[in-house]
Structures are given as structure tokens and as C-alpha cells.
Amino acid sequence: MLANPNQTDFEIFLNGQINQKYPNTQEQEDLFGNLLKGVIKTYASEYLKQSTIRSNYLIFSTYTVNLTGLQNFATALPSSVKFVGILGNFFPLSNGNLID
Numbered sequence: 001m002l003a004n005p006n007q008t009d010f011e012i013f014l015n016g017q018i019n020q021k022y023p024n025t026q027e028q029e030d031l032f033g034n035l036l037k038g039v040i041k042t043y044a045s046e047y048l049k050q051s052t053i054r055s056n057y058l059i060f061s062t063y064t065v066n067l068t069g070l071q072n073f074a075t076a077l078p079s080s081v082k083f084v085g086i087l088g089n090f091f092p093l094s095n096g097n098l099i100d
Contacts, residue, residue, distance in 0.1 A: 060086035
């Protein structure tokens, strides 16, 4: 991953972004909320994994995430977002906010 992150690296990045935005609470009484968050995060993670196209340019890659299937749940989402992966980091190339 020194220069060009792979698909698995991007999936780990996306999962980290989702978990950072929607952390589980530590409170016992919020067990149902944590369960629901877990189900939603698992669905979102799998959807994003299946909806991402990687284009490999040897020293960097671009990742295009098709979000049309999630627009029924979050109408403010763009139809797709694009990232570039280089030197083990990911940077957004589009104005769409994938996580909010």
C-alpha cells in the first residue's frame, strides 16, 4: 500500500468513515439502537463494496461509488462519488458527501 491502495484498502477506508460517523454507544439501555446501527452499517458497507468500481493507473487508483440505490433512503445523496487513492490515502474528487 506504499503507492497504490487496492480495493480492500478502500473498503477499509469506507468502513472506518461509516464507523466514525455512526459510532455505537456504550450505554446498556441503547442496545436496540446499537443493533439497528449495526444492521444499517453492515448493509451500507456491503452495498458500497458492491457498488464501487476501481480504475487502476499503476501509481494511483480512482474509485467511483454508485449511490443511486441509496437515494431512496437519503435523497440528498448524489448519484455517485469519486475518490483517488494514492500513497495509502484517499481523497474525494467529487463534491458529493458520501457519509453525511
